[in-house]
Amino acid sequence: MLDIATIRKDFPILNRKVNGNPLVYFDNAATSQTPKQVIDTIVDYYSRYNANIHRGVHALAQEATEAYEGGRKKIQQFFNAAHAHEIIFTSGTTHSINLVANGFTAFVGKGDEILVSAMEHHSNIVPWQMLCERTGAVLKVIPMDQDGVLVMEEYENLLSDKTKLVVCNHVSNALGTINPIEEIIPMAHEVGAAVLVDGAQSSPHLKVDVQRLDVDFYTASAHKLYGPTGIGMLYGKQEWLKKLPPYQGGGEMIAEVTFAKTTYADLPYKFEAGTPNICGGIAFGAAIDYLNSIGLEAIDRYEHELLAYATEKLSRIEGMQFYGKAKQKTAVISFNIRGVHPYDMGTLLDKMGIAVRTGHHCAQPVMDFFQIPGTIRASFSFYNTKEEIDRFAEALERARQMLV
Missing domain, CATH: 3.90.1150.10 (Aspartate Aminotransferase, domain 1)
Known part of the structure; x- marks a missing residue:
């Protein structure tokens, strides 16, 4: 109790x-409130060890790096990812979805199909429409019934060898419906399609095990998990994250830069260009600690x-x-x-x-x-x-x- x-x-x-x-x-469902344990973590960061990460040899930089990467490790454990480098820090679920949609430009072409459920948030519709406009792929919709439940027979009929990606929210933000992703994912994999699940609404309420689900991509936002705004995560299977091209270029995501050629950093930094939301990543970890304590x-x-x-x-x-x-x-x-x-x-x-x-x-x-x-x-x-x-x-x- x-x-x-x-x-x-x-x-x-x-x-x-x-x-x-x-x-x-x-x-x-829009945003959760923030406990004092997380607020105290934010104040502590800016009061005691505010510094840029990964780059400095001084004490503050090392403390900030350790706390930030510690936040990533907590998120990995919370979602049971196989590796910490499968957790990409983003600004939130919208950013996470756009990262994948941008990368899939390299993997879909004219006539290929992307399936999306009828109950998606705009953040899980518009990026795929933009991808289809860039590539000539076709967006198809998995219908729902009057109870706000996906019609799984129609989903099965829509799947084909043309299906390259299935995207679906785990929980509908508008209706609260928990979608049967345990069925959706393996059915997509049977035709060779990847699956992205929007977990923004599910992660504060349901225990999510990305390895058990065998999902290819899973997203979440800290501000719905009792953490701060402006920070979120993308889980991606290692094999997919290695294949996807970088979403943004700049500092931090490089291994070596010359005017002739640039090589990219290993995961997860390949997708984390620029100075990140350091305090946000640390506070995200504190929010995970709080949820685990309850x-x-x-x-x-x-x-x-x-x-x-x-x-x-x-x-x-x-x-x-x-x-x-x-x-x-x-x-x-x-x-x-x-x-x-x-x-x-x-x-x-x-x-x-x-x-x-x-x-x-x-x-x-x-x-x-x-x-x-x-x-x-x-x-x-x-x-x-x-x-x-x-x-x-x-x-x-x-x-x-x-x-x-």
């Missing part, structure tokens, strides 16, 4: 008030308890319309109330101190599928409580009566 009262003390922001009301933060299994159990409680509570509200009814999902409720625009509801909830997300959630094709302008999305974390859900339900009913 989690000691929620003690956990909440680790998050200073939860003590503040918004518009005179205690903050209820239900926008965790335990993902305990987090998953408690968040599912919150999801069930909130679903039952909100279902009592007149005009409630849920989107994303998969049996397997994370602690996300995406909904509308009949006759109420999501933006109007979000604005009134904010006046009552409740933070939710409204709109298309950077998943506009999902909203087009349901023929709606957007949804109200409440996304829960292990620091949320049933008492906050009670406040949320009361606020929704109050706002509904004002707006209908």
Whole structure:
């Protein structure tokens, strides 16, 4: 059992008030809050050993290098990658996906096919559209049904020897659906296709073992894992990362530079041009430490308890319309109330101190599928409580009566 009262003390922001009301933060799918253990790590870095890494022989540079590479090692262990050099530091999931999409210019051509699921975030659609424009490849969509579940029979029909890459989120940010990547990955491999999984929404909730999954690429963002913004990671199988060309050129990613020719550094530095977000990498590691101290299994159990409680509570509200009814999902409720625009509801909830997300959630094709302008999305974390859900339900009913 989690000691929620003690956990909440680790998050200073939860003590503040918004518009005179205690903050209820239900926008965790957009970004999670940051515990003081991670905040202290950031302050400690800038206070005691702020220096550039890998290049200096002085004490501060060596301390910073050790802490930064220690962060990489923690991420490797968290996702169970075979090697630390299979973890590439990026600015976040979007950067990670673009890195792979840019590299795949060398591996796809006219008539080749890339499969993408119907419930992707724009970050996992647009880079592949750009790749298709560059190469003449064709983007095909794995459809979903009215429950927000991928139609696996159609996925199987789409796979062919033309399929070079399958890209799919592990968890839908708009619906909370947990996609069956344990089935998607081996089916793609059977036709010789590589697989990239967007793990931005799954990694804070589910235990991910990239070796067990046999996934080729997996992405995550620290700011959804209780770390800072501006830092993320790309996991790639060693054999793929060796084949992909560098994404950017500059310092750090080179072995030797002459005006005649440049040779590139070994992994992971081949993909890490320039001075990195050093503090971010260290703090990412601190966030992993914090999550490990609580335990993902305990987090998953408690968040599912919150999801069930909130679903039952909100279902009592007149005009409630849920989107994303998969049996397997994370602690996300995406909904509308009949006759109420999501933006109007979000604005009134904010006046009552409740933070939710409204709109298309950077998943506009999902909203087009349901023929709606957007949804109200409440996304829960292990620091949320049933008492906050009670406040949320009361606020929704109050706002509904004002707006209908």
